[in-house]
Amino acid sequence: xxxxxxxxxxxxxxxxxxxxxxxxxxxxxxxxxxxxxxxxxxxxxxxxxxxxxxxxxxxxxxxxxxxxxxxxxxxxxxxxxxxxxxxxxxxxxxxxxxxxxxxxxxxxxxxxxxxxxxxxxxxxxxxxxxxxxxxxxxxxxxxxxxxxxxxxxxxxxxxxxxxxxxxxxxxxxxxxxxxxxxxxxxxxxxxxxxxxxxxxxxxxxxxxxxxxxxxxxxxxxxxxxxxxxxxxxxxxxxxxxxxxxxxxxxxxxxxxxxxxxxxxxxxxxxxxxxxxxxxxxxxxxxxxxxxxxxxxxxxxxxxxxxxx
Amino acid sequence: xxxxxxxxxxxxxxxxxxxxxxxxxxxxxxxxxxxxxxxxxxxxxxxxxxxxxxxxxxxxxxxxxxxxxxxxxxxxxxxxxxxxxxxxxxxxxxxxxxxxxxxxxxxxxxxxxxxxxxxxxxxxxxxxxxxxxxxxxxxxxxxxxxxxxxxxxxxxxxxxxxxxxxxxxxxxxxxxxxxxxxxxxxxxxxxxxxxxxxxxxxxxxxxxxxxxxxxxxxxxxxxxxxxxxxxxxxxxxxxxxxxxxxxxxxxxxxxxxxxxxxxxxxxxxxxxxxxxxxxxxxxxxxxxxxxxxxxxxxxxxxxxxxxx
Numbered sequence: 001x002x003x004x005x006x007x008x009x010x011x012x013x014x015x016x017x018x019x020x021x022x023x024x025x026x027x028x029x030x031x032x033x034x035x036x037x038x039x040x041x042x043x044x045x046x047x048x049x050x051x052x053x054x055x056x057x058x059x060x061x062x063x064x065x066x067x068x069x070x071x072x073x074x075x076x077x078x079x080x081x082x083x084x085x086x087x088x089x090x091x092x093x094x095x096x097x098x099x100x101x102x103x104x105x106x107x108x109x110x111x112x113x114x115x116x117x118x119x120x121x122x123x124x125x126x127x128x129x130x131x132x133x134x135x136x137x138x139x140x141x142x143x144x145x146x147x148x149x150x151x152x153x154x155x156x157x158x159x160x161x162x163x164x165x166x167x168x169x170x171x172x173x174x175x176x177x178x179x180x181x182x183x184x185x186x187x188x189x190x191x192x193x194x195x196x197x198x199x200x201x202x203x204x205x206x207x208x209x210x211x212x213x214x215x216x217x218x219x220x221x222x223x224x225x226x227x228x229x230x231x232x233x234x235x236x237x238x239x240x241x242x243x244x245x246x247x248x249x250x251x252x253x254x255x256x257x258x259x260x261x262x263x264x265x266x267x268x269x270x271x272x273x274x275x276x277x278x279x280x281x282x283x284x285x286x287x288x289x290x291x292x293x294x295x296x297x298x299x300x301x302x303x304x305x306x307x308x
Numbered sequence: 309x310x311x312x313x314x315x316x317x318x319x320x321x322x323x324x325x326x327x328x329x330x331x332x333x334x335x336x337x338x339x340x341x342x343x344x345x346x347x348x349x350x351x352x353x354x355x356x357x358x359x360x361x362x363x364x365x366x367x368x369x370x371x372x373x374x375x376x377x378x379x380x381x382x383x384x385x386x387x388x389x390x391x392x393x394x395x396x397x398x399x400x401x402x403x404x405x406x407x408x409x410x411x412x413x414x415x416x417x418x419x420x421x422x423x424x425x426x427x428x429x430x431x432x433x434x435x436x437x438x439x440x441x442x443x444x445x446x447x448x449x450x451x452x453x454x455x456x457x458x459x460x461x462x463x464x465x466x467x468x469x470x471x472x473x474x475x476x477x478x479x480x481x482x483x484x485x486x487x488x489x490x491x492x493x494x495x496x497x498x499x500x501x502x503x504x505x506x507x508x509x510x511x512x513x514x515x516x517x518x519x520x521x522x523x524x525x526x527x528x529x530x531x532x533x534x535x536x537x538x539x540x541x542x543x544x545x546x547x548x549x550x551x552x553x554x555x556x557x558x559x560x561x562x563x564x565x566x567x568x569x570x571x572x573x574x575x576x577x578x579x580x581x582x583x584x585x586x587x588x589x590x591x592x593x594x595x596x597x598x599x600x601x602x603x604x605x606x607x608x609x610x611x612x613x614x615x616x
Contacts, residue, residue, distance in 0.1 A: 123457070124457045125456070125457050137540075139540075146541075147542070148433070148541060148542020148543070149431070149432045149433050149542050149543060149544035150542055150544070150580075151542070152538070152539065152542045152580065153540065153541055153542035154539075154540065154542075155539050155542075155576075156539050156540055158539065158574065158576055158577065159532075159535055159536060159539055159540075160469060160532065160535070160570075161468060161469060161470075161471075162469075162470060162471055162472075163469075163470055163528075164470075164472065168574075170573075170574040170575070170576045170577070171573040171574035171575065171576075171577075172570055172573045172574045172577065173573075220471075224467075224468065227467055227468070228467060228536060228540055229540065230460070231460065231462075231463050231464050231466065231467055232445075232447075232461065232462065232464055232467075232536055232537065232540040232541060233454075233456060233461055233540060233541060234455070234456020234457050234458055234459070234460045234461035234462075234463075235456070235457060236457035236458070262468075262480055265478075265479040265480050265481075266466065266476075266478040266479035266480045267478070267479065268463075268466055268478045268479075269466065269478070269479075269480065272458075272460065
C-alpha cells in the first residue's frame, strides 16, 4: 500500500493506493501555516488515511508528498510561499515520525503523474497544465515525469507572449502567467472577494470592460501555454488542472475559441488538432495525491535513457 | 562505414563516417531541382564521397539522408518546397540504385543529431535551433532525436510571441518565424539582393529605420525560441545553426543582449543562465550530414522508454 499527499495552500488531500493503483481511502485536512505546522499536517494526514483504509504502519510501502515550491532530490523544500515555508527539509523531518520511506516532489509534477495514471494513461505522452495562483506544467512521457536537465522542464509560466502585456511578478512583461495566473488576475482586478477570478468571469458576463479584458487575457494565456506544450514537446494530450478549472465550461469554452481562431488562421495550426488534445481534469479528481503516491515508483525517463 | 547526406536547397553535403564517428571524407555537390534531379543528386553524392573515401559499395553499412520537408517513417518526403519536390518516396527511389539500406530524416532533426554528436555530446540534452528560411528546432535527449507523439516536437517557429507582430506566412500574427525566419525578413525588407538578411544587418549598422526594426525582430524571435526550448524541455544547451548563423557575432551579440535584458528584469530568468546555454554551430561544421549518417543508428528515446 502506498500513501500519497497533496499539500495545498489551504487543504491537504491524502489517499491510500493499492498495488493495482486503485484509491482505497481518501481524507482531507486543513494545511497548517509554516514549516512545523506543515510537518504536523503531513503526519496527521498519513495517520488519518491509514486509519480510514484500515492498514497497519508496516503495510505502508511508502509515503509520497506533493508540495508547492522547489523540491530538490533529497526532499528539501524551498520557497513554498503559499504555505509560509521558506525552507524545510521535509523528507528528513517526517521520515522518523512516519517510519516509512518518504519521497517529496513538486506538486505540479506529482499531479502530472497522477493525471496521467488516472485520466490519460492510454496516450503516449501528456502535459498537465496547472492553472493556479501561478502557471506551470508537468510533462509525462512513458509514465514518468520529464524533469529536464536542471529540473525546470515545464516552467512555461514565464514565457512572454506579448511585449505590450501586463507586468508579471517575475519582472518581465506579458508572461503567460501575467495573463492567466490566478494571482495576477486577482491583483489586476483589485476588488475584494473570496473568489476573485470567478468574480471577474461573472462581471465579464454582464459586460464590465476590465473584467472582459482580464477574462480574454486568461484565455489568451492558457491557449498560448497549450500551443507551447504541443509545438515544443508534442505531447498527445494537455490536461488542465488547478483552481482556475473550477470555472469549468466558461474557461474551456474561451480557450477552445482561442484555439479555433488560430486553427482558422493557419493550416499548420489546424493540422495539430489542438482542440481535440485539451481536456479538463475532472472536478474532485484525486490526481495530485495519487501522483504523489507514485513518485519514485514510476521510472524516470532520463534514467531509463541513460541506462539505454 | 556510414554515409550521410544533407540535401539543401542549393548544395548537398555528403560525408563518410567511420565506426568511431570520425568524418573520413566529405564532398559537396549542387542540388538538382525537382524529385528526379534530387534522386540523381543523392546517387551522385554517395558515389562521390565513396570514391573520395576509397571504400567499396559492400563496405557501406547505410546511407542516411537529411532533407527539408515532412518525412514519414517509410522515407517518403512531402512538401520539400525549396527543392521543387511536392512528394517523393525517396528511400524507395534510391535504395535499388545504391544497394544499401537507406534512411531518410527531416534535415533539422538530422542536423540536431549531428550537432549533438560533434559539439554537445558532453551535455545531457540539447536543442538544435535552425535559423534558415524558416525556424524549427530538433531536440536531442540521451543522444537521440525527440520526435514527440505525432512527429511535431520542436516545431516552435509558429508559436506567437507578439499579437501585434507581423503576419506570418502560416496565417497567424507575430510567430517566432515571422520575426526571425530568413524568408520573412527578406520579404519584409523587400529589396533585391543575394543575401537579404545580411543586407538588413548592414543597413541597420548605418541606421536604416526599417532595417533596425527587422534586425531587432530577429533577435527578439531567436531569444524567444531559446526561452521556449529551455523553459519547456529544459535542454542543457541550445545550438544555433542554419543560414542566419553566417551573421556570426552580429546575430549572437543581439541575441545575448535580448537574453541579458530578460535576466536583468527577472530573477527567475536570471537563474536559468540562458546566456551560458546558447552556442553557435561552428562555421562549416558537417553536423547536418554527420547527423544524417547517424539516423537510425542512434536510439529513439520514445522506443527506449516504451521498452523500459
